[in-house]
Amino acid sequence: MHAAPVNDTRVERHRQMLNTDVLVILGCGALGTAILLGLLSGSPTSYAPHGTNRNNSNPNVPSRFIACVRRNESANAVKRGLKNAGFDSSNAVDIRVCDNVNAVQEANVILLAIQPHLIRNLLDEPGMRKALAEKLIISVLAGVTVHDIEAALKSGTDHNDIVRVMPNINCFAKQSTTVIERGSASQQSMELVGSLFKCVGEVFFTDPSTMDACTALCGSTPAFFTVVLEGLVEGAIATGIKSDDALKMAAHAMMGTASLILQDRQPAAVRHEVTSPGGSTIQGVLALEENRVRWAFTKALQVATTATSKLGSREDLNVTSE
Numbered sequence: 001m002h003a004a005p006v007n008d009t010r011v012e013r014h015r016q017m018l019n020t021d022v023l024v025i026l027g028c029g030a031l032g033t034a035i036l037l038g039l040l041s042g043s044p045t046s047y048a049p050h051g052t053n054r055n056n057s058n059p060n061v062p063s064r065f066i067a068c069v070r071r072n073e074s075a076n077a078v079k080r081g082l083k084n085a086g087f088d089s090s091n092a093v094d095i096r097v098c099d100n101v102n103a104v105q106e107a108n109v110i111l112l113a114i115q116p117h118l119i120r121n122l123l124d125e126p127g128m129r130k131a132l133a134e135k136l137i138i139s140v141l142a143g144v145t146v147h148d149i150e151a152a153l154k155s156g157t158d159h160n161d162i163v164r165v166m167p168n169i170n171c172f173a174k175q176s177t178t179v180i181e182r183g184s185a186s187q188q189s190m191e192l193v194g195s196l197f198k199c200v201g202e203v204f205f206t207d208p209s210t211m212d213a214c215t216a217l218c219g220s221t222p223a224f225f226t227v228v229l230e231g232l233v234e235g236a237i238a239t240g241i242k243s244d245d246a247l248k249m250a251a252h253a254m255m256g257t258a259s260l261i262l263q264d265r266q267p268a269a270v271r272h273e274v275t276s277p278g279g280s281t282i283q284g285v286l287a288l289e290e291n292r293v294r295w296a297f298t299k300a301l302q303v304a305t306t307a308t309s310k311l312g313s314r315e316d317l318n319v320t321s322e
Helices: 008-017 030-042 072-084 100-106 116-123 128-132 146-153 169-173 187-200 208-238 243-262 267-274 280-290 293-311
Strands: 022-026 064-069 093-097 109-112 136-139 162-166 176-181 201-206
Touching: 022 030, 022 100, 030 064, 030 072, 030 169, 030 187, 064 072, 064 100, 072 093, 093 100, 100 128, 116 128, 116 146, 136 146, 136 187, 146 162, 162 187, 162 208, 169 176, 176 187, 176 208, 187 201, 201 208, 208 243, 208 293, 243 267, 280 293
Parallel strands: 022 064, 022 109, 064 093, 109 136, 136 162, 176 201
Antiparallel strands: 162 176
């Protein structure tokens, strides 16, 4: 029995799809800029600021980057972000205003980072679907599924590899908790996307059925944690501690506790070690329970998960083929 002949054209197209020479970020706002900075730091080219350890470079990171925005103000914000991180914006990134299609034509990998409700406007740009054909698409659009994007792109062209990803704002500190959905993309594409996002933090893979919940758990919780910090700081100020000192102390306490949990210590075990009988800590814990703080965070995550699933409305994705 002879093996089936290999479709050389299809193999070559897939090889080109996995070529990461050029990456374009469509909608390079706060999150897009954070991802961009992490990728630049991991690039094998000489973009990294002086003194950066080049031994940490990632060979899968593109050698060229294009950042697309809609307004000059947004372009200036990207430039400021690059400058503040020590990068030369004129050398590291090609920043473009209202030039999405041309940028996509030049790129191998497309990162969708626009607001979810703008997906229809983006795909309706003349020539956009053709420009996207046969390229690796990475979506960080909360609430927009891979199926939604595939349906919106349907135009008689060959299949795109589309990978749904949700990093968080901690990309700025290279401490993102990034969730990648196990979808229909090839294993090579999944591994490539995972390698790219390791430049900005930790990477986890999940199934489509839990992606919205993971989006809330990883993407929304930094905002939840700031509410905790602000409450602690206000309490500390009321007892006479300076605001700046209180914020740093509380943040370090939170970070240290997280480190213990990541060393396989259970939250309840850590809490029990701190709370001695009749002590001050147990009194504080009881005050939290009395005010239903635990329930409030449980409800917050449930509400955020539900809201995430509604962000990518079907009306926004009801587009026609070119």
